[in-house]
Amino acid sequence: MISQMVKLENGYTSCYCCAALFLLLLLLSWHWSRNKKTGDGIPPGNGGLPFVGETLQFMAAINSTKGVYEFVRLRHLWHGSCFKTNLFGETHVFVSSTDSAKAILNNEGGRFSKRYIKSISELLGHHSLLCADHHHHKLIRGRLLTLFSTDALSSFVQMFDVLVLEAMSTWPCGPVLLIQHEAFKLACKAMCKMLISMENGYELVIMQKSIAHLCEAMLALPLRLPWTRFSNGLQARKTIMEILEKEISERRSGIRRTNEKVDFLQQLIEEDDDNKLNDEEIKDNILTMMIAGQDTIANAMTWMVKFVDENQEVLNTLKKEQLQIEKNGRTRRDNLTLEDLNEMQYASKVVTEALRMASVVQWLPRVALQDCEIQGFKIKKGWNVDIDAKFIHFDPTIYNDPHVFNPSRFADEFKPYSFLAFGMGGRTCLGKNMARAMMLVFLHRLITTYKWKVIDSDSSIQKWALFSKLKSGCPVRLTSLKQHSN
Numbered sequence: 001m002i003s004q005m006v007k008l009e010n011g012y013t014s015c016y017c018c019a020a021l022f023l024l025l026l027l028l029s030w031h032w033s034r035n036k037k038t039g040d041g042i043p044p045g046n047g048g049l050p051f052v053g054e055t056l057q058f059m060a061a062i063n064s065t066k067g068v069y070e071f072v073r074l075r076h077l078w079h080g081s082c083f084k085t086n087l088f089g090e091t092h093v094f095v096s097s098t099d100s101a102k103a104i105l106n107n108e109g110g111r112f113s114k115r116y117i118k119s120i121s122e123l124l125g126h127h128s129l130l131c132a133d134h135h136h137h138k139l140i141r142g143r144l145l146t147l148f149s150t151d152a153l154s155s156f157v158q159m160f161d162v163l164v165l166e167a168m169s170t171w172p173c174g175p176v177l178l179i180q181h182e183a184f185k186l187a188c189k190a191m192c193k194m195l196i197s198m199e200n201g202y203e204l205v206i207m208q209k210s211i212a213h214l215c216e217a218m219l220a221l222p223l224r225l226p227w228t229r230f231s232n233g234l235q236a237r238k239t240i241m242e243i244l245e246k247e248i249s250e251r252r253s254g255i256r257r258t259n260e261k262v263d264f265l266q267q268l269i270e271e272d273d274d275n276k277l278n279d280e281e282i283k284d285n286i287l288t289m290m291i292a293g294q295d296t297i298a299n300a301m302t303w304m305v306k307f308v309d310e311n312q313e314v315l316n317t318l319k320k321e322q323l324q325i326e327k328n329g330r331t332r333r334d335n336l337t338l339e340d341l342n343e344m345q346y347a348s349k350v351v352t353e354a355l356r357m358a359s360v361v362q363w364l365p366r367v368a369l370q371d372c373e374i375q376g377f378k379i380k381k382g383w384n385v386d387i388d389a390k391f392i393h394f395d396p397t398i399y400n401d402p403h404v405f406n407p408s409r410f411a412d413e414f415k416p417y418s419f420l421a422f423g424m425g426g427r428t429c430l431g432k433n434m435a436r437a438m439m440l441v442f443l444h445r446l447i448t449t450y451k452w453k454v455i456d457s458d459s460s461i462q463k464w465a466l467f468s469k470l471k472s473g474c475p476v477r478l479t480s481l482k483q484h485s486n
């Protein structure tokens, strides 16, 4: 009995000791990092706990409705415009001046290269344009660039307009409609059609679901247990890879032929250049373009609808322009063209302002390839350097009243490297013209077909979202303009 009590007591004592030791470590680490002087030229910041750094706080932000950027925003408040932290066992420095953005984005391959956290590169694949090292990236980007020609954009605009009109013809007036959901379906359809000519049916539904799971897993802890988000993401990648593999082999064997050789997959398969991409590279990059071009665009469109709804003056100016374009005749009968989009001067500024304020991609991840200095701080080789696009987009020294939605601010030239929604330099978004075109088509059809009201003004952010995403999904009630005018 006594020996049992002694055992129990010993058990309690060791528990207390462990807890006390843990608390002590926590306090020491907190105290050390808070009081750390920056006399050594290293950016200020909290190193966090031994081994895990500030990963737990980062994950807590991802799992909150303030969104992952809250982690970054708070540290800017505590430490200033450039700070250092430790995430997933690696050092990250967040930089936020246009000069540092210029130096880093223009120096691709010299002192800096791109680097995503490991979980992202595993989900996208090692040949993905987004994750490839400098040399490999140059080769793949060269191949993919040819797919994004003006001719391709021109036919994409008409195809996307058809999809938008088709979708809108099913939208109910009266009941609540979630813009986020509709925009995601539209973007998914457009990307699947453009990339692999997949238009309808079961496989498209599987594709939509898999892409959603993959996006959710991007920021998850890379735990391979069967029930984790990360494992679900890996499973989704496997499903997409299998669909692509089947598609490639059917096309190669002649079982399936796309009538028009317009889709991206067919163009990549048929290339007969010495430097053509192999099947693994093709699959990883088709997947990359699907991911790069869906959640981003769906979120950007959703924020745009919210911002415009909240700014009646903008809405009125926009309506005037778009109804005039419609009145000019073409868009009632035919599909929108690239030329029509070029006439949308004000709408184009609305799109740019929505992209600035939404800052869908919040920072641009790079890695330092050698010791260097940024914003007056020493950066060591191997550190991750994240260019904080959102901070720059809301910097009051660059944009007056940055929290006001004011498309007219883009009537003037803007400061170089102050608009980073699509990045800049050698890694600029390949689909940026496509994305802008999609937003213009969507805006034109929405404005000229409906009156709408957003019925939930909540700006909370969706948990676990890689790209800034509205939790509410932007619910709207639509009234048809056409019924009124008929």
Ligand code: HEM
Binding pocket: 114, 129, 130, 141, 288, 289, 290, 292, 293, 294, 296, 297, 300, 360, 361, 364, 365, 420, 421, 422, 423, 424, 426, 427, 428, 429, 430, 431, 432, 434, 435
């Ligand atoms: C509103 C929608 C979009 C936004 C905000 C956006 C934003 C971005 C950003 C910030 C980057 C990374 C730049 C960097 O790290 O320096 C990027 C890269 C990329 N985006 Fe987009 N994007 C959008 C739509 C699209 C679309 C529709 C496609 C078409 C398939 C696309 C394809 C790509 C590709 C392939 C890359 C990798 C470029 C490279 O590393 O060379 N994006 N995008």
